[in-house]
Amino acid sequence: MTFAALMTTTFRARRAVLPAVAALMILAAPPSATAGVTAFKQAVAEGAARADGLAAHYRATGFEPIWTAQDDLGRARRQALMQAIEDAPSHGLPASRYDAPGLMAMMRAARTPRDLGAVEIEMSRIFIRLAHDLHTGMLTPSKVxxxxxxxxxxxxxxxxxxxxxxxxxxxxxxxxxxxxxxxxYARLLRAKTQLEGLLATGGWGPAVPAASLAPGQSGPAVVALRNRLMRMGYLDRTATGTYDISIQQAVQQFQSAHGLVADGTAGSDTMAEINKPISERLPMIHVAMERERWLNKPRGDRHILVNLADFTARIMDHDRLTFETRAVIGKDASGQRSPEFSDEMEYMEINPVWNVPRSITVKEYLPQMQRNRGAVSHLKLYNSRGQQVSRANVNFNAYTARTFPFDLKQPPSNRNALGLVKFMFPNKYNIYLHDTPSKNLFNRNVRAFSHGCIRLQRPFDFAYELLSRQEAEPKPYFDRILNSGRQTRVNMQEHVPVHIIYRTATAPAKGPVQYRPDIYGRDGLIWDALQKVGVSLPAVQG
Structure with a gap:
């Protein structure tokens, strides 16, 4: 039996998708005869039966075609799918996951209604995979x-x-x-394209052959530093061979973009970052794009963004920075690394009581009290009924970490481990933002010292900004409660979304891409997982 040609579509194909410059897709369409339609639908039903989502959709529509219809809409859908496959690498998605050559060979070979039904299902399978990858990423993050x-x-x-x-x-x-x-996400896409373009033309040039350089120096190493900074976009074109003020300012900009002390001197840490090739930066962009897809939902017109890798907490309004403060995050140790999740801030607590977590009580403080009954005297002992218990009546050595029956609490004070205010978004991980009496830690570049919670350098200013939406005079209001010395809960009239993220590469609205160390090693694991599903860098090294 001869079947009518279903469609002919020509499209440009990038080398990463198809080896040919153009491809002709011709599918055979079933005739209007009942036998042909029945054979097509039976093939669709059989092919869809292996996947619940496919089966549910096609059963609900009477096994009607999405892709192989003989009308303009069917042709437009096929063209849109093939174009989306062609564009996938621009989003950091490997073309091999969607097998465009195999799909086109299958379409060309279709001669019977059953063949056409098989093509219909294969296009739907590829569509589902590509749609998921574009929308929420290729990986399941908790598995990585x-x-x-x-x-x-x-x-x-x-x-x-x-x-x-x-x-x-x-x-x-x-x-x-x-x-x-x-x-x-849009800015990361642009950054990826720019870096790939630079990579294809030699990257940022030769590495600087010096362990460190300082203002006033000259020579070949300074020239190499100058050329690399120009290639990176931190320095306008110049012929200077001396580490002058222009190079010093460019180094300062570079240092700020990489979380370094911006002193303008290219010391060993700065030089190590300057000499990292594009082939080490591009994976960070790929990982950031995948992470952005995991967070593909409305974040809230006003929301709080905590970037663990950057040690910062920000208040964002309509994607614009309203407030920023330094932060201390969890230690890089098992059970103490700050997790990544989203929730909603419901209230703040001024003059908080610190209810010491059970893990800290039995792992850290119980051994101290077993050695010395008077240890950690700033913490009060409470029984299961919430009654304070005198230490003089407790034999701490009679208990183990499993059997210890008491809770530890610290009353409100300037020495309280939570400081004078905490910001609550109740969650099963017992993570929140709070003040701290340990102010000296904020002066360090790497600030991973807590048991998992996020400590803020400017908690009062953070509170004022949050309260500004519900109090005419937020500072006097907050200070009045603070000065009372009493534990007080202040509800947020509108809950504020909180997103705790981990980004070693970010693309701000203004300025260069920002890079940070992978303090917890998470992005390295994610890049390894992305490579396993087919993500790779261009062959040229820079």
Whole structure:
């Protein structure tokens, strides 16, 4: 039996997707005869049966085609899918995951209604994989890093198929709508493209052959530093061979963008960062894009963004920075690394009582009290009924970490471990933001010292900004409660979303891409996982 040609589509194909410059796709369409339609639908039903989402969608629509229809909409959908596959590498997604050559060979070979049904299912399978990858990433984060405990806004296979099939707009628009709409994602895309372009033309040039350089020096190493800074975009074109004020200012800008002390001197730490090649920076961009897809949901017009890798906490309003403070995060030790998740701040507590977590009580303080009953005297002992207990009546050596029946609490004071205010978004991880009496830690570049909670350098200013939405005079209001010395809960009239993230590469609205060390080693694990699913860098090294 001869079947009519279903469609002919030509599109440009990038080398990463197809070896040919153009490809011709011709599918055979089933005739209007009942036998042909029945054979097509039976093939669709059989192919969809192996996946619940596919089966649910096609059963609900009577096994009607999405991709192989003989009308303009069917052609537009096929074209949109193939174009989305072609564009996938620009999003850091490996073209091999979608096997465009195999799909096109399958389409060319289709000759019967059953063949066409198989093509229909294969296109839907590829669509589902690509749609998930664009929308919420290729990886399940908690399977790569256990401390990434955020809820990923994954859509079901059936929802994606049904939404696409019922969408009234241009099919290509559906794919564009899947990717994150944050300004950060768009800027990371641009940064990736720029770095790949530089990589193809020699990267940032030769490494600087010096362990350190300082203002006033001259010679070949200074020239290499000058050339590298120009290539990186920190220095305008200049012929200077001396470490002059222009190079000093460029080094300061570089240092600020890499979380270093911005003193303008290219010491050993600065030089190590300057000499890192693009091939070490691009993976950071790839990981940041994948992470951005994991957070592909509205963040709130006003929200709090804590970047663990940057040791900062920010208040953002409509994607613009309103307030920023330094932060101390969890130690790089098992059970103490700060987790990544999102929640909502519900209230702040002024003059808080510190309820010492059980793990700290039995692992750190019980051994001290067993050696010396009077140890950690600033902490009070309470029984299960909430009654304070005198230490004189307790034989601490009679208990183990498992059997110790008491709780430890620290009353409000300037010495309180939580400082004078804490910011609460109740969660099962017992993580929150708070003040601290240990102010000296904020002067360090690497600030990983807590048991997991986030300590703020400027907690009062942070509180004033949060209260500004509900109090006409937030500072006097806060100070009045603070000066009372009493533990007081202040509810947020509107809950504020809190997003605890970990980004070693960020692309601010103004200025260069910011890079930070992978303090917990998480991004290294994510890059390894991305490589396992096919992500790779261009062959040229820079």
């Amino acid at each position: 890093v256990a401390d990434i405990v955020r809820e990923i806004p994954v859509r079901s296979d059936e929802d994606l198929l049904s939404s696409f099939a019922s969408d009234q707009g241009p099919p290509a628009g559906f794919f564009r709508a899947l990717t994150p709409k944050s300004g950060e």
